[in-house]
Amino acid sequence: MSEAETELAAPDAEIFDYPGARDRACPFAPPAGLRALNDTAPVSRGRLWDGSTPWLVTGHAAQRVILSDPRVSSNDKQPGFPYPNRAMAENAPHHPLTIFNADGADHTRIRRMMTAPFTRNRMEKLRPEIQRFTDELIDSMLAGPNPADLNAALSLPLPSLMICALLGVPYEDHEFFQEHASLATRSDKTAEQDRVAMEALGGYLAGLLQKRMEEPSDDVISDFAGRIKAGEVTLPEAVMLCMILLIAGHETSASMITLGTALLLQNPEQLALLRGTDDPKAVANAVEEILRYLTIPALGQRRIAAEDIEIEGVTIKAGEGIVVALPAGNWDPAAFPEPEKFDIAREARHHHAFAWGIHQCLGQQLARIELQVVYGTLYRRVPTLRLAVGFDELRFRRDDALAYGLHELPVAW
């Protein structure tokens, strides 16, 4: 393709400022400018916070091609990498190799060390525990003042309890773990609070790993302890693997509970359908549609081309940054007809809320179980649940947060 044509494909004046701002009247929908790209170009240029203009992949089909291409790298130490913000750009040189930024064989090695917690047997054992935590948190909310903040009452504590159960943190330590985990994963904390919480958790996990090296039991901490003994990982590495699970699974699933509830309360006929069903398959289907509709990882996947890649009539050159705009792919009419229609019965499982390719969310089956339990329980147990403030008073996070969502959700019943 000639230089002139490439220019035409991405006229400078129309470059979209990613991630963009949402319309306040329609805070569940991706920004209009981003959605418009679905009609014009599935692959175009976007402009980031630092003025750089990496490739912006918005089409659902193009996202699959890019995210499963081995020439597309997650290595965040390469010049040209499209960082989500300044803090990340400044810290990237110091990032250790983790599951997030590793490619190819390195990624496979790390990921396989982390898959044990997520096998089907372990997942199904967790379902009754997640149900119990959910019931207990709802009990405490109902026993407390009305109205309440759903975010504080349910959405934030549940994921930390869930990760406790996943790792095998003893029950008597749940309160300590939960308190520090919520602090460490909150976005409005100070750097000092963050450091203190991280150190407390790291120290605690190191102690527990050492204990399980002596007396193993049937849990994930014991698996990791076994790997330390076998010389596959060091103690600090094992602590980091646990912390990554905690952080990756916390704000994301909390946000899905809070924002998902706000979405359902704004769509009473869909909420009635969900509340009225006994069919676990229908609830599971609703979870997929809510994941699609909200696509909370609004920052998108950040990648860099290791070689030249031809796609949709453009050439992504080696060394150029790529942003895979997940919300746009999930609202692409070619993959989801009438994407603006929130329909819990639609076929939505091919969504990209957990991304796609080798980095597709490791914790997705756990997140699904958690959301199936919460969406299947909360609205049935509290049928009068409603917003305690006007919809226009809700405080939405900006799109440049790690997970899109609400700062709080005041509810009454």
Added chain:
Amino acid sequence: MKVVVDEEKCVAAGQCVAAAMDVFDQRDEDGIVVLLTENPPAELADDVRNAAAVCPALAIRIEE
């Protein structure tokens, strides 16, 4: 229908099991895909195609 899985490519996302439990399972120790039957019966064909389509690592191949 003949199903082929590539254990090297598999990233243990569990999508295939969710789509077609009678055909796919995951190894207990690391979640890597286990093929329960290479030639699934016709009534499972749609589920198996669905599993191949949702596998994020393109680790499932179907030979019709």
